[in-house]
Amino acid sequence: xxxxxxxxxxxxxxxxxxxxxxxxxxxxxxxxxxxxxxxxxxxxxxxxxxxxxxxxxxxxxxxxxxxxxxxxxxxxxxxxxxxxxxxxxxxxxxxxxxxxxxxxxxxxxxxxxxxxxxxxxxxxxxxxxxxxxxxxxxxxxxxxxxxxxxxxxxxxxxxxxxxxxxxxxxxxxxxxxxxxxxxxxxxxxxxxxxxxxxxxxxxxxxxxxxxxxxxxxxxxxxxxxxxxxxxxxxxxxxxxxxxxxxxxxxxxxxxxxxxxxxxxxxxxxxxxxxxxxxxxxxxxxxxxxxxxxxxxxxxxxxxxxxxxxxxxxxxxxxxxxxxxxxxxxxxxxxxxxxxxxxxxxxxxxxxxxxxxxxxxxxxxxxxxxxxxxxxxxxxxx
Ligand code: GDP
Ligand code: MN
Numbered sequence: 001x002x003x004x005x006x007x008x009x010x011x012x013x014x015x016x017x018x019x020x021x022x023x024x025x026x027x028x029x030x031x032x033x034x035x036x037x038x039x040x041x042x043x044x045x046x047x048x049x050x051x052x053x054x055x056x057x058x059x060x061x062x063x064x065x066x067x068x069x070x071x072x073x074x075x076x077x078x079x080x081x082x083x084x085x086x087x088x089x090x091x092x093x094x095x096x097x098x099x100x101x102x103x104x105x106x107x108x109x110x111x112x113x114x115x116x117x118x119x120x121x122x123x124x125x126x127x128x129x130x131x132x133x134x135x136x137x138x139x140x141x142x143x144x145x146x147x148x149x150x151x152x153x154x155x156x157x158x159x160x161x162x163x164x165x166x167x168x169x170x171x172x173x174x175x176x177x178x179x180x181x182x183x184x185x186x187x188x189x190x191x192x193x194x195x196x197x198x199x200x201x202x203x204x205x206x207x208x209x210x211x212x213x214x215x216x217x218x219x220x221x222x223x224x225x226x227x228x229x230x231x232x233x234x235x236x237x238x239x240x241x242x243x244x245x246x247x248x249x250x251x252x253x254x255x256x257x258x259x260x261x262x263x264x265x266x267x268x269x270x271x272x273x274x275x276x277x278x279x280x281x282x283x284x285x286x287x288x289x290x291x292x293x294x295x296x297x298x299x300x301x302x303x304x305x306x307x308x309x310x311x312x313x314x315x316x317x318x319x320x321x322x323x324x325x326x327x328x329x330x331x332x333x334x335x336x337x338x339x340x341x342x343x344x345x346x347x348x349x350x351x352x353x354x355x356x357x358x359x360x361x362x363x364x365x366x367x368x369x370x371x372x373x374x375x376x377x378x379x380x381x
Contacts, residue, residue, distance in 0.1 A: 001209065001210045001212055001215065001221075001222075001224075001225055002049040002208075002209055002229070003207075003208040003209070003210065003221075003224055004024075004047040004048075004049070004087070004089075004224075004226060004229075005045065005047060005089055005205060005206055005207065006022065006023075006024045006047055006087075006089045007208075007224045008188070008206040008207060008208035009022065009089075009203070009206045011179065011183060011208065011221070012176070012179055012188075012190075012203070012206055012208075015175055015176075015178065015179035015182070016175050017172060017175050017176060017179070017190075017203060018172070018200075018201060018202045018203060019202070019203050019206065020091045020092060020094055020194075020202050020203060020204050021038075021091065021092050022034075022042075022043075022089050022090055022091025022092060023089070023090055024047065024087050024088070024089050024090075025072060025087065025088050025089075025090055026076070026086060026087045026088075027072070027076070028069045028070075028072040028073040028076065029069065030072075031044060031068050031069055031071070031072030031088055031090045032065045032066065032068055032069035032072070033065075034068070034090040035062060035064070035065040035067075035068035035069075035090055036065040038090070038092050040092060040093070041061065041062065041063045041064075041092075041093040042061075042062050042068050042090050042091060042092060042093050043059060043060070043061050043062070043090075043091050043092075043093045043094075043204075044059070044060050044061075044062055044068055044071035044072050044075060044088050044089070044090055045058065045059045045060075045075075045088060045089045045090075045091065046058030046059070046075050046078060046080055046085040046088060047085065047086070047087040047088060047089055048080050048081070048083040048084075048085055048229065049083065049226075049229050050080055050081040050083055051124065051207065052080075052081070052124070053080055056078075056080045056081070057074075057075075057078070058075055058078060058080050058085065060074070060075065061093055062093075068090060071088075072088050072090070075088050076088060083229065086228060086229075091204075094194050094196065094202055094204050095196055095197050096192075096194050096195075096196070096204070097194075097195045097196060097197045097199075098119070098121075098194070098195040099121035099122035099191075099192030099193070099194055099195075099204075100117070100118065100119050100120075100121040100159050100160075100169075100192060100193045100194075100195070101116070101117065101118040101119075101120065101121035101122075101125050101128070101136075101189070101190070101191045101192065101193065102115075102116075102117050102121075102159075102169075102172065102173065102176065102189070102190045102191070102193045102203075103115070103116045103117075103125060103187070103188065103189040103190070103191065104116070104141075104176060104177060104180045104185070104187070104188050104189075105186065105187045106185075106186040106187070106211070107140065110140040112140045112141055112142065112143055113140075113141045113143065113177070113180060113181075114138055114139065114140050114141070115138070115139045115141060115147065115151075115155060115173065115177065116136060116137070116138050116139075117136070117137050117155045117156075117158060117159050117173075118135050118136045118137070118159075119135060119158075119159050119160075120132065120135045120136075121191055121192040121193060121194075122191065122192040125189075125191065137155060137158045139151060139154075139155060141177065143181075146177060146178070146181070147173060147174060147177040149170070149174070152170045152171075152173040152174045152177075153166070153170045155169075155170075155173055156168075156169035156170040156172075156173060160195075162199070164199060165195065165199060165201060168200070168201050169193075169201065172190075172193070172201065172203075176188060176190070183208070183210060183214070183218065183221060184210055184211045184213075184214020184215070184217060184218060184221075185208055185209060185210055185211065185214075186209050186210070186211045187207065187208065187209040188206070188207070188208045188209075189205075189206065189207040189208075190203040190205065190206055191205055191207070192204050192205060231246050232299075233246050233277075233296050233299060233300065234246055236292070236295070236296050236299075237279070237292075237293075237296050240289060240292040240293070240296070241282070241289070242279060242280070242281060242282070242289060242292065242293055242296070243258065243278075243279070243280040243282070244277060244278065244279045244280075244293075244296065245277060245278040245279075246276075246277055246300070247274070247275050247276055247277050247278065248274065248276075248302070249268070249273065249274025249275045249276045249302070249375075250273070250274055250276055250302055250303060250304040250305070250375045250376075251268050251273045251274065251275050251276055251303075251304070251305055251306075251307055251371055251372060251375045252276045252277060252279075252297035252298070252300070252303040252305065252306040252307065252335075253265065253268070253275050253276070253277055253278070253279055253297075253306075253307050253309065254279055254281060254290070254293050254294070254297065254306065254307070254308045254309070254310075255279060255280060255281070255308075255309045255310070256280065256281050256282065256283060256309075256310050256311065256312075256315045256320075257280060257282075257283065257311065257315075258280045260309060260311055261278055261279065261280045261309075262278075263364075264307070264309045264364070264368065265278060267364065267365065267368040268307070268368055268371070268372060270368075271368055271369050271372040272372055272376065273368075273371065273372035273375050273376065274375075276297065276300055276302060276303045277297060277300070279293055279296075279297070281293055281315075281320075282315075283313070283314040283315050286319065286323075287319050287320070287322040287323035287326055288323065289323065290319075290320055290322075290323025290324055290326075290327060291323055291326050291327040291330065293323075294306070294323075294324070294327040294328075294331070294333075295327070295331065298331065298333065298334075298335070303335055304335055304374065304375040304376075305335055305336050305337070305338060305371050305374040305375045306333065306335060306336070306337050306338070306371075307338045307340070307367065307368065307371040308320070308324065308337070308338070308339040308340060308341065309340050309341075309364060309367065309368075310339075310340070310341040310342075310343070311341075311342060311343050312341065312342065312343025312344035312345060312346060312349075313343055313344060314344075315343075315344070316344050316345045316349075317341040317342070317343055317344055317345050317346045317348075317349035318345040318346075318348040318349045318352060319345075320341060320349065321341070321348075321349035321350075321352040321353050321360075322352060324337075324339065324353065324358070325352060325353070325356050325358075328356070328358075336374045337358070338361070338367050338370050338371040338374065339353065339358065339359070339360040339361065339367070340360065340361045340362065340363065340364055340366075340367035340368075341360050341362070342362045346360075346362075
């Protein structure tokens with residue numbers, strides 16, 4: 001789950017990190033009032049789940065409350081990378097001498113949290129790593145021990161040549177690592193971590209992604225979810241307890257089990273198609289889940305065909321068949337349906353489908369080929 005900058009800053013401030021102070025506003029008048037209270041220059045910042053807001057015009061310095069109002073007026077409602085700005089953060093403007101990068105990601109290759117630091121902050125770390133890799137230091141942390149004091153100090157001295165900042169950065173790294181673990185984050189970034197003219201450090205931007213599987217332990221973080229900023233189909237799927245990831249293709253996939261869902265997507269691609277989604281309806285026997293899955297998939301106008309691939313183990317294929325029949329009765333499909341099912345109660349399932357004029361295949365390979373052929377057939381004019 002993505003957090004907004006203001007939410008990440010609040011969490012990290014509570015964890016003892018030096019964060020630029022600020023308040024969130026959803027109207028220009030509110031932004032002006034916050035700026036007036038701040039009593040000095042502010043920076044008005046679009047709160048969307050995207051980086052590169054500065055370049056997109058979503059970060060504006062404002063010298064006076066009136067300027068803050070104008071900046072908020074310009075930024076609110078703006079579209080950044082396809083996301084509409086509903087709120088702005090009005091933060092005390094920071095005087096910047098230098099910008100560094102500090103981040104921690106859960107790295108699958110290292111099977112560990114990896115801390116990354118660079119004195120070349122303010123730009124995307126991927127760009128720095130690609131063009132000047134010697135300016136980035138990475139350290140995989142052994143999760144059994146956490147980030148050890150000497151490791152934090154070593155990274156801090158890579159960032160800063162002077163003892164005062166190296167000491168401050170050591171503390172920042174240790175607290176950031178602790179916050180990363182405590183919050184169940186998969187990513188946390190301070191970019192830029194700013195050096196002020198007086199050589200003190202403050203984080204001017206913060207990004208945090210929380211592992212969905214950690215949210216059950218953190219209701220206070222789960223409550224920060226901004227559904228308006230998420231894809232509506234993913235919200236609907238989460239509410240229906242479906243594991244769903246939206247993709248860009250045309251073959252809608254309804255599969256039981258994550259492994260079979262992955263294999264189905266691989267096979268769709270192998271035969272020249274593009275999956276419209278990853279969807280695991282899980283192992284439960286519940287026709288209602290199938291109804292909801294079909295509603296979510298058919299809401300995507302790009303979907304040209306729907307492919308069911310069900311291997312009945314714990315999942316009873318007759319439940320799936322009933323779900324398909326119920327869903328079609330409520331919302332007739334406008335795209336073709338290809339059903340492959342085999343396993344528990346498949347004789348009953350085929351009979352249920354047949355009674356409603358539907359048929360099922362038993363071979364996955366043939367079903368996927370058929371679905372891809374239907375998806376890639378030109379639409380009749
Ligand atoms: P991003 O573009 O989405 O990463 O948003 P950032 O919050 O990182 O802002 C982008 C850039 O705007 C920063 O790298 C800074 O150079 C500049 N900026 C942001 N806040 C301030 C501020 O308080 N004072 C000054 N002088 N510049 C700022
Ligand atoms: Mn940034």
